[in-house]
Amino acid sequence: MQLQDYGLILAFFVLVLAPAPWLGRYLYRAMEGERTLLTPLLQPLERACYRFAGIDRKREQDWKTYALALLAFTLASLLTLFAILLLQGVLPLNPQQLPGLEWTLAFNTAVSFVTNTNWQAYSGEAALSYFSQAVGLAVQNFVSPAVGLAILVAFSRGIARKSSAGIGNFWVDLTRATLYGLLPLCLILALLLVWQGVPQTFMDYAQAKTLLGADQTIPLGPAASQIAIKQLGTNGGGFFGVNSAHPFENPTALSNLLELAAILLIPAALVFSFGHYVRDLRQSRAILACMLILFVIGLGVTLWAEHQPNPALAALPIEQAGSMEGKESRFGVAGSALWAVTTTAASNGSVNAMHDSFSAIGGLVPMFNMMLGEVIFGGVGAGLYGMLLFVLIAVFLAGLMIGRTPEYLGKKLEAREVRLLVATLLVMPVGVLVLSALAVSLPGPAASITNPGAHGFSQALYAYTSGTANNGSAFAGFGANTPFHNLLIGLAMLLGRFGYILPILAIAGSLAAKKRAPLNDNSFPTHGPLFVTLLTLTILLVGGLTFLPALALGPLAEHLAF
Amino acid sequence: MLKQFRPAIAMLGLMTLITGVAYPLLVTTVAQVVFPEQANGSLLRNEQGQVVGSALLAQNFEGARWFQPRPSAAGFATVASGASNLAQSNPALAERIAQDAQRLLGEGSAPVPLELVTTSASGLDPHLTPAAARWQVARIAAARQLPSASLERLIEQHTERSMIGPDVVNVLALNLALADNRAFAENESTP
Structure with a gap:
């Protein structure tokens, strides 16, 4: 590790954590319709949206109506995007005259962007028109994190309110999250990225004659606007095939820092928004402490692993240093390792280096981060509602230990809530273990594996983990673009999204309806070091232990065989 | 619903x-x-106004007379960019690196810088570390019959330093300087 590496890590933590309390308060106020800095500018637009769509912004929805509205919006999005991708050949803004996608690929891609996964079985510059990118994908890049944020605030209201049937209005939450939350930040980041060298144009690709006389096509497009929301909305779907490793997508060390910080900016801020909802910022600090502990452990392990020379090259007459295969010079080992941990802690899934070429342990950490359900900061909204599920489970376990009815912030957790919690715990194991076992057992699908030995199994395991966790990063050697994987990973993504969303909204509804029990001396405190420890251990044991056998067959076996 | x-x-x-x-x-x-x-791709043009490339995208350079960029798994393709995605444990990676190292040893002394035998993530990495560029100086100096010191100086001039990332030098910028700079042109011998 060199001095600049410490500089990068320090600058990263400052950019993520310093604005979080302020941004968290802003997001809380914006989502509750209170006056903010941007209200004078955005309120007319917001009101116009409600008028046009026929929405009464003051009308509260119960959890079932909220869920139905969300499902209707998702279905409309899914069908629209699917149609755009199939028909891009006859749609406008297609200077390269690219044909429509094959239907399983179009299905996979539509599901991928609607579920905030951004798994990409295609290469952007070779397969998608500007229309598909900007009007199809970029729209979902905005609304899919906005849906995540909406669910989080609905859940927060469920915990904060008492004896209430309503948990908010989905349409209002969706609109505010997009207009007040995502758009302003994206405008700023997009322009910063153009300044650093990211293209932003609707002109055709440029043709160059290189210094040695070869022809070079220079792919262009409205990249910066899409990359900004790709990072800030924890989407991760690259404008170019190799994502943020592409010199146009991430041109400098500074753009790398900005894109890195953008991944966790909103998720870290939302921890504070939650504190404002429940009127207790100690809860925020406890949750943030747990996230930071898990994040720093993962970062430390990955940095160490990637700085080790590859033992297979020990006898060669080359410099013996950390792994540089599949990494870019301007990011180096540390900038790549930090990105890998960040993008999988959140449900971002963008990459600036190829995880497939990471060391066995360096590749294990990103996979493990996803298997925990992406609760270490996590996706916009999605990360924190996943984390709050673990909080409830930790509270339930503590209740069992001390023999009292478990309570969180004065809300009793009863059989119905616990049943729903257990249902969400099954999502990751089913998606990851069952589906990847299916994929590697069948001869056809298993042919997508491109590396030999244990690492080959890791490729398939990573793909299904990424899909179910709605991450979208890959061990990119895996040949994912086959009808089988397109459909099955599509299924994994739907399971990973709605397997959480529906139980969470149900829990939100049932908590909102409860009375608030007064806190007393016997209540188990959900802040302070004791609870942080309990929560961290719960995540590692409940979330992690399930996957140990699978990890032993993949990255651990690869590491030990060396 | x-x-x-x-x-x-x-x-x-x-x-x-x-x-x-x-x-x-x-x-x-x-x-x-x-x-x-920047918005239009940081395009570079020659005196006739023709586009010769982008300042941000690597070009393939072969031959002893040029600074060579990192190897590209996709053959410097821009549509679509790509990486090797070889695992560390994949014997094909060790084989490829062994072959490249053997070939490069004819051009400079051991050890060969890691960057010159590993493919980048994008296949279009425009940079090298200054050390990997300096490693090529002896070869280029001999081929162009230039003093090594002027090439060292060129690398120094083009080194981009950052507080938050590794020092790097843009290979295309170096080669454009080799091709354009009069000081170098005067000294150039016929290939």
Whole structure:
């Protein structure tokens, strides 16, 4: 590790954590319709949206109506995007005259962007028109994190309110999250990225004659606007095939820092928004402490692993240093390792280096981060509602230990809530273990594996983990673009999204309806070091232990065989 | 659920207009006015105004007379970019690196810098570490019959330093300087 590496890590933590309390308060106020800095500018637009769509912004929805509205919006999005991708050949803004996608690929891609996964079985510059990118994908890049944020605030209201049937209005939450939350930040980041060298144009690709006389096509497009929301909305779907490793997508060390910080900016801020909802910022600090502990452990392990020379090259007459295969010079080992941990802690899934070429342990950490359900900061909204599920489970376990009815912030957790919690715990194991076992057992699908030995199994395991966790990063050697994987990973993504969303909204509804029990001396405190420890251990044991056998067959076996 | 479809379709249409049309158009307009160079791909032109490449994308250079960039798994293809995605444990990676190291040893002394035998993530990595560029100086100096010191100076001039990332030097910038700079042209011998 060199001095600049410490500089990068320090600058990263400052950019993520310093604005979080302020941004968290802003997001809380914006989502509750209170006056903010941007209200004078955005309120007319917001009101116009409600008028046009026929929405009464003051009308509260119960959890079932909220869920139905969300499902209707998702279905409309899914069908629209699917149609755009199939028909891009006859749609406008297609200077390269690219044909429509094959239907399983179009299905996979539509599901991928609607579920905030951004798994990409295609290469952007070779397969998608500007229309598909900007009007199809970029729209979902905005609304899919906005849906995540909406669910989080609905859940927060469920915990904060008492004896209430309503948990908010989905349409209002969706609109505010997009207009007040995502758009302003994206405008700023997009322009910063153009300044650093990211293209932003609707002109055709440029043709160059290189210094040695070869022809070079220079792919262009409205990249910066899409990359900004790709990072800030924890989407991760690259404008170019190799994502943020592409010199146009991430041109400098500074753009790398900005894109890195953008991944966790909103998720870290939302921890504070939650504190404002429940009127207790100690809860925020406890949750943030747990996230930071898990994040720093993962970062430390990955940095160490990637700085080790590859033992297979020990006898060669080359410099013996950390792994540089599949990494870019301007990011180096540390900038790549930090990105890998960040993008999988959140449900971002963008990459600036190829995880497939990471060391066995360096590749294990990103996979493990996803298997925990992406609760270490996590996706916009999605990360924190996943984390709050673990909080409830930790509270339930503590209740069992001390023999009292478990309570969180004065809300009793009863059989119905616990049943729903257990249902969400099954999502990751089913998606990851069952589906990847299916994929590697069948001869056809298993042919997508491109590396030999244990690492080959890791490729398939990573793909299904990424899909179910709605991450979208890959061990990119895996040949994912086959009808089988397109459909099955599509299924994994739907399971990973709605397997959480529906139980969470149900829990939100049932908590909102409860009375608030007064806190007393016997209540188990959900802040302070004791609870942080309990929560961290719960995540590692409940979330992690399930996957140990699978990890032993993949990255651990690869590491030990060396 | 049917009752929810009218707002669903209306909202999707509105969001498409705002985030899919207005937002990219606004960013494009501002970017084209404020940062026109970068927004159009940081294109480099020769004296005749023809595009010779982008300052940000690697070009393939072969032969002893040029600084060579990192090897590209996709053969420097720009559509579509790509990486090797070889695992550390994959014997094909060790084999490839052994062959490349053997070939490069004819051009400089051991150990060969790691960057010159590993493919980048994009296949279009425009940079090298200054050390990996300096490693090539002896070869280029011999081929061009130039003093090593002037090449060392060239690398020094083009080194980009950052507080938050490794020092790097742009290979295309170095080679453009080799091709254009009169000081170098005077000394050039015929290949």
